[in-house]
Amino acid sequence: MLLKELVDTAATVAATRSRLTKVEALADLLRRLPADEIAPAVGFLVGRARQGRVGVGWRQLSSVMGEPADAPTLTVADLDALLDRLLTTAGSGSAALRSTALRDLTSRATADEQDFVGRVLIGEMRTGALEGVLLDAVARAADAPGDAVRRAAMLTGDLGETARLALVDGPDAVAAVGLQVGRPVLPMLASTAADPASALEVTGEASVEWKLDGARIQVHRRGDDVHVYTRSLADITHRVPEVVDVVRSLAVDDVILDGETLSLDEDGAPRPFQDTMSRFGADAPRETLLRPWFFDVLHVDGRDLLDEPLSARLAELERVAAEHRIPGEVTADPAVAERVSREALAAGHEGIVVKGVDAPYAAGRRGKSWVKVKPVHTYDLVVLACEWGSGRRQGWLSNLHLGALDPQGEYGEPGGYVMVGKTFKGLTDELLRWQTEHFQSIETRRTAHVVHVEPTTVVEIALDGVQRSSRYPGGIALRFARVKGYRDDKRPQDADTVGALRALLPGA
């Protein structure tokens, strides 16, 4: 298929607020795509190419981009092949080869296509809300039930593959998608309540568990083969050998476990969140030892447990990984939940997660079956720009410009980001060093004091609240914002919304 058809559909989708019009436009496109272009096309549309990030920066791209072509000739397969090429061309002498490949393709693109290709390569496709719409479009185009398509997407963790399955192999193949050891599923997520008693009101009798302030892990073991995945399903097995050892030591053949990992200091107190996350980085130092704590089990020795109630899954967890369970208690009594919360906070953790004992494991959903309660508000925001520091921080990029997601396009393009504040608090020397290098590598332009960057870096910010402000376009500003750490495991479209922050306004 000509890339132009995809670019035009993306433009139609961006230009309308009507969900139905979006779904129809996408379904029409999906029906017309040849089988081998379905998965690549879906990846482009949702801003997640099959190949992942291929390491092209804005600067490199603008240096090769020449005059656009007059007539559209590029195909979806051409762009997919370019990404494959960029991914496999690495090492010495590769920069010139990569530039040539980029120049060849972009010189054959029309102006609209150049813009689209640029956004695909940089990973800046602003389609945060598009995944749900796309799943509806797949269901419509394949004449398959929406629920089955959504479930298949959660279980495969792969929208493109789900679309291909639905459109090529048909609705029965979608319905047959199950858990597979070795293929990560999207994690179940929690909603939020103000205190333990209100959380229990939502869930009824619940497993009230410590909320450890580490990083989410999902581990898959088949025989001796163990894989560890992050919240965003990246495979980090080789970075966490001590977690692999723990999983290998369990008395099972096959298992899928869900949990949290973090490092403790000599006294058993949790180390700062940043220490855990830094272990997930590419050349992370190994000086802190990670420990896994598991809170759920999705599969044991040939049995899928996803649809079993939590009470049954916890009984299995106790059987297979008793020593590595997260602390918690099953109760319907608010006083007990309060006590568990106090114990978690006293031990230096973030709060609790309250989970209804009858609920199945809802992969990829943020529902009412899991409710988190944390006394300190933290939000995930996207870095839009960074200011050069002064004094002791001279020469370092320091003060962050923070953006919240604007899914509906209240302040600009839907899926864009609205600036809501700045902070340079909470940054360690190590983070300053890292961010100075990182932000210059994703720079889009700069002025004397500020480096503007691609909105791709998610940072977790603790705050005391928000106030009304005329300084920022969203009309709100963060109060006492401080950096907790970078969230490599989250995508920019997972950032918190401007609406969620506005809800913190006094009297909102």
Ligand SMILES: Nc1ncnc2c1ncn2[C@@H]1O[C@H](COP(=O)(O)OP(=O)(O)OP(=O)(O)O)[C@@H](O)[C@H]1O
């Ligand atoms: N006992 C627990 N049960 C579930 N999640 C836990 C638990 N302890 C810690 N966590 C962490 O808390 C998160 C649950 O909150 P949520 O689903 O909102 O994810 P999140 O968006 O990563 O939130 P947060 O930034 O608050 O960790 C999980 O992703 C996991 O990393």
